[in-house]
Structure formats: structure tokens, C-alpha cells
Amino acid sequence: MDEHSSTRPADTTTPADRTRRWRSPFRRTVWRTVLPTVAAAGIGVAGFTTTAHGSERGAATADGRTATGLSHDSSARTVRTAGTGAARQAAAADFPTWGTRWVVHAAADSSSPAVGMINKSAPGQDRVTADYQVDTGRKVCEGSSCSTFMAHLTGPVSGFLSVVAVDIAQDRLPGVPVQGGGGQPQPGGSREETLNRAATWLTADNGAQVPYSQAKVWKDGYRQDCSGYVSMALGLPAPGTNTVGLATDRGITRPIPVGELKPGDLLIDASGDNNTRHVVTFEKWNNDAHSSYTAYEQRGGHGTDHRTLTYGLPGGDAEFTPYRPVKFGD
Numbered sequence: 408m409d410e411h412s413s414t415r416p417a418d419t420t421t422p423a424d425r426t427r428r429w430r431s432p433f434r435r436t437v438w439r440t441v442l443p444t445v446a447a448a449g450i451g452v453a454g455f456t457t458t459a460h461g462s463e464r465g466a467a468t469a470d471g472r473t474a475t476g477l478s479h480d481s482s483a484r485t486v487r488t489a490g491t492g493a494a495r496q497a498a499a500a501d502f503p504t505w506g507t508r509w510v511v512h513a514a515a516d517s518s519s520p521a522v523g524m525i526n527k528s529a530p531g532q533d534r535v536t537a538d539y540q541v542d543t544g545r546k547v548c549e550g551s552s553c554s555t556f557m558a559h560l561t562g563p564v565s566g567f568l569s570v571v572a573v574d575i576a577q578d579r580l581p582g583v584p585v586q587g588g589g590g591q592p593q594p595g596g597s598r599e600e601t602l603n604r605a606a607t608w609l610t611a612d613n614g615a616q617v618p619y620s621q622a623k624v625w626k627d628g629y630r631q632d633c634s635g636y637v638s639m640a641l642g643l644p645a646p647g648t649n650t651v652g653l654a655t656d657r658g659i660t661r662p663i664p665v666g667e668l669k670p671g672d673l674l675i676d677a678s679g680d681n682n683t684r685h686v687v688t689f690e691k692w693n694n695d696a697h698s699s700y701t702a703y704e705q706r707g708g709h710g711t712d713h714r715t716l717t718y719g720l721p722g723g724d725a726e727f728t729p730y731r732p733v734k735f736g737d
Contacts, residue, residue, distance in 0.1 A: 500538060500583055505531050505574040506549075511566035513645035514627045515541035515557045520644040523564035525572070535573065536562045539584045539626070547571050554578040556585075559626070566628070586626060598671035598735060605640040605688050605703040608711040616711035621681070633686050636705035637673060640688055641732055650684040651677050653730070660730035665719055666697065668729050674702070674719045676726040687716060689729075698722075 507530045511523040525533040537558040546555050547569045554570040556579045570579055579585070608617040611625070620631040628645035629635045638647030643659065653659060654677035663672065668689050675686045688703040693715060700720075704712045717723030731737070 500580075501534055501536050502580065503531065503574040504533050504535055504572055506572065509568060509572040511560060511564040511568050512557070513566055514629070514639070515543055515559070515567045516642075517543070517545065517547060517557070517569060519567075519642065522566040522645070525564060525568065531574070533563055535560050535564075535568065537568075537580055537583050539586045540570065540580050541567070541586055541626075542579075552578075556580070558583065598669065601640050601642075601671040601688070601732070602690060602703070604642070605636070606713070608636060608639070608705070609713060611711075616709070617705070618710045619705055619707050631705065631710075633705045634684075636703075636711065637686050637688055640671075640703065641734065650675060650686050653677075653686055654728070658733065660732055663729050663731045665729045667731075668692070668700070669731075669735075671732065671735060673730045673732065674716075674727045675730055676718070676724065676728075678726050683726075685718075685727075687718060 504526055507526045507528075509525045510521045511525060512519045513522050525535060535558070537560055540556045540558045542555050543557055544555055546553050549571045552571055556570040557567040558570055558573065558580055560566055560568050573580065575581065608625070611617050617625050617631055617636075623631050624635070624646050625631050625639075627639060629639040630646045634650045634653055635647035637653060638645070641659075648656065648659065653673065654675045660673060660675075668674075670690055672689045673686055674689060675684075677684055685706075690701045690703060690713075693699045693701060698720065699715050699717050701714065702716045702718075704714065704716070706712055719725070719727030719729060
């Protein structure tokens with residue numbers, strides 16, 4: 408059920424602010440105030456890659472947890488091409504930048520982890536290429552320039568960058584497709600935010616659920632398997648940790664009794680291999696007897712789902728254990 412990379416991607420970021428100002432030699436001429444952000448000391452500027460392996464379980468469980476028997480063993484990159492046609496399209500996706508130490512993020516969310524930096528050592532030294540942009544619904548301003556858009560970069564760093572960092576007069580990149588409009592739930596410590604983020608994948612594929620894949624990442628940079636989906640909902644570093652990491656890393660979760668499950672908690676089967684491991688996000692009990700619950704799930708042969716399950720309950724799949732994300736603080 409779960410495709411896995413080897414280990415959880417390290418998050419080497421440390422809190423810092425971009426403290427320099429610089430006057431753009433391009434079209435913008437205003438002085439802009441410093442935008443506080445999460446910067447990274449010593450983060451490289453190369454794109455990041457994850458390898459997803461394995462196959463899905465071939466027969467359904469009692470809860471229909473299965474899978475298509477697909478098998479994958481290939482590298483999945485967050486980099487996407489910026490078009491297939493004319494040189495004019497390629498040129499339209501290439502833009503100058505301004506200022507120094509702009510953070511590139513793992514997801515279309517300025518609160519998501521840093522994956523790199525542009526203009527790291529000199530103002531305006533980089534040009535960026537982008538293949539699409541997302542309206543996050545969260546405004547970022549630098550002086551008189553504001554934008555709610557973040558661009559998905561394909562170079563020189565792979566990730567998402569506020570359009571405010573690009574030296575253009577508009578609040579969005581001209582000639583670059585807009586995807587995933589309407590605002591994205593932001594990662595954070597609350598259970599509500601986790602469930603809101605989980606719900607976005609139910610309709611993220613042009614109104615349909617995100618397809619399941621053990622070898623691909625979605626537009627937000629997260630793997631399209633069960634653990635990548637849960638990592639996205641929790642706001643963990645993209646492309647996501649694996650199921651074993653979700654169960655064993657005490658910086659992420661801790662075990663709890665099944666009767667203490669609350670919205671946003673996890674039920675995890677970390678046994679066996681990628682053919683058997685699985686994780687779902689608990690939403691609510693369906694009755695006072697606690698004989699079933701509703702959960703968010705990324706499952707093989709279907710994709711993102713929101714349905715009744717009995718994993719970890721009497722009469723259900725006993726391999727599942729409840730865990731609480733430590734970010735909730737209880």
C-alpha cells in the first residue's frame with residue numbers, strides 16, 4: 408500500500424530572517440522592507456529527488472484497503488518541464504529576481520520547510536524558471552509590492568517561491584499557468600488544519616481525487632502514496648517521510664491507546680514491507696461504541712478517499728496501531 412523512500416528527508420533549516428535590502432536594477436524601483444522567513448544555513452541549491460519503491464497489496468482486506476498489484480522502482484522528481492512547444496513559451500517562464508536570500512519552499516506555502524535559496528550570496532544573481540504558479544490566498548508584501556502567488560520553480564532550485572521575489576510589475580507571473588487556485592490550507596499545529604489539508608487532495612486533480620502512485624509526486628511536492636499524503640496533511644518536509652518513519656520517529660508521533668483517538672491522529676501498520684504497510688488519518692468516531700471511524704486515506708486503485716474504516720479495531724485489521732502527532736502538543 409505504501410511506497411517508500413529510505414529515510415525521512417532531513418530538515419536542516421534554522422530560523423533566520425532575510426536581512427538585506429537591495430534596489431532592483433530592473434522594473435521595480437521601490438525600496439522594500441524585509442520579509443521575515445525561514446532561511447537555511449548551508450542549504451544547497453540543487454533540486455531534490457526521492458526514490459519510491461515497491462508494489463501494492465494484490466488482494467483487498469475486509470475494509471477494501473487494496474490495491475492494484477502495481478510495481479514501481481523509479482526516481483520521482485519535483486522538477487517539471489516548463490512547456491513542450493515554442494521558444495516563446497520557454498522564454499516566458501524565465502524571469503529575473505531581485506534582492507538576496509529568498510527562501511524556496513517545499514510546498515506552495517510560505518510556512519513549509521525550506522529546500523533551497525536563490526540570490527544566496529549576491530543581490531539579483533539568479534534567474535528563475537517556473538512551469539506553474541499557485542494562488543495560496545495568503546498575501547506576501549515587500550514595500551508596495553504584494554502577491555498571493557507562489558511559483559513552482561524548475562531552476563535553479565526546485566520548489567516554490569513567492570512571486571514577490573521575481574522582478575516583474577505584476578502580482579503573478581505572466582504567461583505561466585495558474586493551478587490549484589482558491590487558497591491552500593496552511594500547515595500548523597492544529598488538528599483542524601491537518602484535516603483541512605487532507606481534504607484538499609479529494610478534489611485537487613481538477614475536481615477529482617489525487618491518483619495513487621508509488622513513484623510520483625503531486626503538484627505540492629509530496630509523494631502520492633499513503634505516507635506522502637499523511638506527511639502533506641501534517642506539514643512535514645516534502646516529499647514526505649515513509650510509514651516506518653511516521654511510526655518510529657518520536658519527533659513526529661507517539662503511540663496512544665485506541666480509545667484516545669482524536670481528529671488528526673494516525674493509525675499505522677508499519678509491519679512487513681511496502682506491500683503491506685499503510686497509514687490513515689483519523690477524523691472522527693462514527694458511534695458511541697467506537698466500532699468504526701471515518702478517516703482520510705490515500706489508497707491503491709483509488710487515490711484519495713474519505714470513508715469509514717475499522718483498521719486497528721476489534722474485528723478490523725489488528726496490525727494497525729494508533730499514534731498521535733507530537734505537533735498537537737497533547
